[in-house]
Amino acid sequence: MSLEQQTQSIAVALIGNPNTGKSTLFNALSGVRQRTGNYPGVTVEKKHGTFRIGDKSIELIDLPGSYSLAPRSPDEMVAVDVLLGRLPAERKPQAVLVILDAGNLERNLYILSQVLELRLPTIVALNMIDVAQDKGVTVDAPLLAQRLGVPVLETRANHGAGVQQLREALAHIAAQSPPEYTSPFPPAFREEVAGLQGKMVASNVSAPRYLVERLLLDTSGYLEKELELGGDNFHQTIEEARARLKESGVPVPAVEAMSRYAWVRETLNGVVQRKPVAPPLSDRIDRVMTHPILGSFFFAILMLTVFTAVFSEYIAGVPMSGIEWLFETIGGLVGDSMAEGPFRSLLVDGVIAGVGGVLVFLPQICILFFFIAILEDCGYMARAAYLMDRLFSNVGLSGKSFIPLLSSFACAIPGVMATRVIENRRDRLTTMMIAPLMSCAARIPVYVVMIAAFVPYYSFAGGLLNSHALTFAGMYLVGIFAAVLVALVLKKTLLRGATPPFVMELPSYKWPSLTTVGLRVFEKGWSFIYRAGTLIFASSVLVWAAAYYPHNDAAVATWTPRLAEVETELAQATEPAQIEELEAEQGDLEHHIAGAYLRDSFLGRAGQWVEPVVRPLGWDWRIGCATIASFPAREVIIGTLGVIYDLGGEEDEASIPLREKLKSATWDGTDRPVYNLPVALSVMVFFALCAQCAATLAVIKRETNSWRWPIFTFVYMTLLAYCGAFIVYRIAAFFTTTPIVSV
Known part of the structure; x- marks a missing residue:
């Protein structure tokens, strides 16, 4: 941008109550020209957008929705600091755009009275004018503008009505004089x-x-x-x-509420006219949606639909499988075109696999935020929070925590990102801290392998229940129970504070704006790729390096000569049976070599170093090594165990050879089995409670804008997982008369 254009740039802050259509209007004004981030030191998101009109560039600063500019915490202080120009890294707004709900002016004018005291050029957007008319509310906008001393424009942001007129008014706002405003205080x-x-x-x-x-x-x-x-x-x-x-x-x-609402009544006298109308459609719908029984039933069906879409192999699973196939194909093509060596391994196993590991989460994130955007924009999200508040208030949270925690059963990444719907800072942080305890899809391969291989099968209730299904469900209950306990502890210690009163406006139902929904999904998806993805990718490359180096050829000298012979014989073979036999032997030798390299790598050595720490859980160094390797993503443990046991990294939870290898595995230098029922339960409980997910920790860092909270999450969850696995192992060993591994 040239110097001349910079002089024409105008910064405008957007502010308004929640559910006034502020985000919709922001999207309508700025389109896709948006950028997001976090204000330093707080969990509040900052959102900037721009648009041009004539020779002027308007920069929009979307401030958090609030009922009042009365800061009582760092998060609430952000809006005041921005408006007063007290944030060094943030440009001071030259003007303010206040969005009001035309049907609720008595409440909305409270924050407007505070904004007017700042003596900044101000424009009022009288939004949702159509909804107000449906309620029998008529607003005399010219008279209101005269009373306020600022321009008042009628808009319907979800339909784009009045948006262009608003753009033109903002282009001339810098020349507007600050409003003449007399303080309402005595x-x-x-x-x-x-x-x-x-x-x-x-x-x-x-x-x-x-x-x-x-x-x-x-x-x-x-x-x-x-x-x-x-x-x-x-x-x-x-x-x-x-x-x-x-x-x-x-x-x-108390003087503030008395003074400001007296000013509001005086300002609106003769401005707002009401006429009797039939109960609004929203009220009639709410007789069902907020009913204790019918509303809860509808809510359960709706949440099951959302959960199924995020978790389903046919909805989220199809694009996720497509992404996995794409990057496996790219990795194969790159690998086939390069000579064996560290650079090839870095590109294939580090870079390409790392990028694929980031993008594979994208469909779940986009699907989740598609539903959240629709539910928020149509007005149902407030009803969902209302229905769940009674349950969540028992652990010091509000009903707004339900959606993020439910989402975390599919993946904690979108669950943590969904905590943005929670205004209260303590509730938001508490929900972030316990969201990773919900058993996500990445834990399922661990459960499936251990249950199928080591949990005896018994059926109950005429075959309706069985020990495998109950154990699987038990792993989910372990996470839920731990989350309740952790939430109670956090709300009484580190994040102590009274449970905030659940005060939420139930906005009128309206058709969601497809533009708003689409922009919301795009914004969240790109935000994840750009910000969290870089940290996830970095951790993937670091784990690759630990698993590849030192890559000592002496460690594989037992198999490399024979592999060279087999490759030579394979190149000369003509008989199909001979080719099939040689290919099978080649695959076995490559698996042995990969396993030997991994056992001799820094990652394998780290597994041996931590064996004294994990022996009390019944684990040997191989399980410790696979656990460390699974830090970028929990499900990696299965492939790592496949490599360690010379089966290759392609093994998954359905692999019969892997189960047989685990059953026959023994402690080094003995014939004593490593795995049994107590060890299997120990491994499952550890993975049910641990923070072995760099992606989740990266998103917590991105959402809180601080390393303090992801480090705290990793430490407390690792300690919790270790203690849980230790207790379960000892109890199970006692009841099954299994000898406990000596420490």
Whole structure:
């Protein structure tokens, strides 16, 4: 962009209550020209979009939806800091676009009154005007604009109505004068604010008047710490001011609600007209959707549909299999065209396999956010949270945690990303911390192999139940039970705080905007690839390097001479039977060589180094090695065990030879079996509770914008998994009279 064009760029902040169509309007204005990220140190997402009109470029800053600009936490402080220009890395907005729900102006004007105090050029978008009319609400927009002293434009963002007029108004907003606005607070309060600001200036403490006002109103003490006012002197000054206000009949903080809603009533007098209409369609639908029985039944069916789509081999499974096939094919073509060596292995097993390992999650993420976007845009998500709130409040969470946790049964990655629907920071972080405990699809291969090979089969209830199915279900229950306990502990310790009251507006139902849904899916998919994908790819390459090097040829000297002979004989063979026999021997020799290289690699040595740590779980070094190798993705353990036992990395959970190898495996230097029922249960419980998933940890880092939380998740889940596996192994060994491995 040239210098001349830069001078024409205008930064506009978008703000409004939740469910006012703010995101839809943002998408309608900016289209695909968007970028997302996280504000430093918080879990709040920042979203920027741009559009051009004439010679002017408008940069939109989409602030988090909020009912008030009253910060009580770092996450809530973001919107205020952006509007006041207090974030060094964020451009200060030159103007504000406030989105109001035309059918709920009494509530929406509360935050507008706070925005007007900032003295920035302001435009009001009166959105969902059609929904308001269906409710019998008529708004006199010209009269409202006159009362507010700012332009008011009617829009229907989901249909694109009024969007172009809004673009044109934003192009001229920089020339608009700040609104003339008189504070609604009583004179006594304004005098105390002026006095406090004077004392701060005298003490060389700089703060905008709006924050000084908030200092008096914020009885939580958060803002005092945020502004670093310098000890007890200022605190005492603020307390004395509050005491004087209370004596004069201006109680803090109640004065804000009384003053602002009085201003709202005065502003809307004669602006809003209501006429009796039949109960809105939304109310009639809610008689079913929020009914304790009928609503719960519909909710269960809907969630089963979403879960099936994300988990199904026919919906998500088809594109996932296609991605796996594509990268296997690319890897095969690249491998066939290159000579054996470290560069070939890096490209095939590191880069190509690493990229494929990232993109294979994309269909599940896109499908999940397709459903979430539809449910949010049509208005049902609020009903789902309402129905589940009673259950989740028992562990200190709200009903909004249900969708992310349900999604995590398919894959924790989209589950963690879906926590963005949770406004409360503690609830959002708690949900992120327990989402990986839900048994995802990647754990299933581990369960299938261990159950099929080592859990005796018994049938019950006339064949309706069996020991294999109950063990499989038990692994899911282990994760759920652990998640409940961890949530209770976190909410009473690290993320302590009272369960927030469940206050959520039930918006009117409306047809979802396909544009909004499509942009949401594209945004989440690209965000995952661009941000989390880089970390996942890096971990895949690191594990490849650990599994490849030192690649000592002496470790495979037993098989390489014979492999060379077989390859020579195969090139000269003409008989089909002879060719088939030689190819089978060639495959066996290659598997032996791959296994020997892995056992001698840094990864194999690491498995031997950790054997003293995992022996109390009944594991030998091979299981430890496979567990370390599975860090990029849990299901890798099966292929790694296949390589270690000279079967090749193509083995999967259905492999009969792998099961037989595991059954016949013995401890080094003995004839004692490694695997039995207690060891199988130990392995399954460990993988049910562990954080062996670099992808999930990378997404937690991306969502929280900090390494603190993924490190905490990895540490607590690893310790939990180790303790759980140890206890299960000891109890199972006691009841099955299996000798316990000496430590």
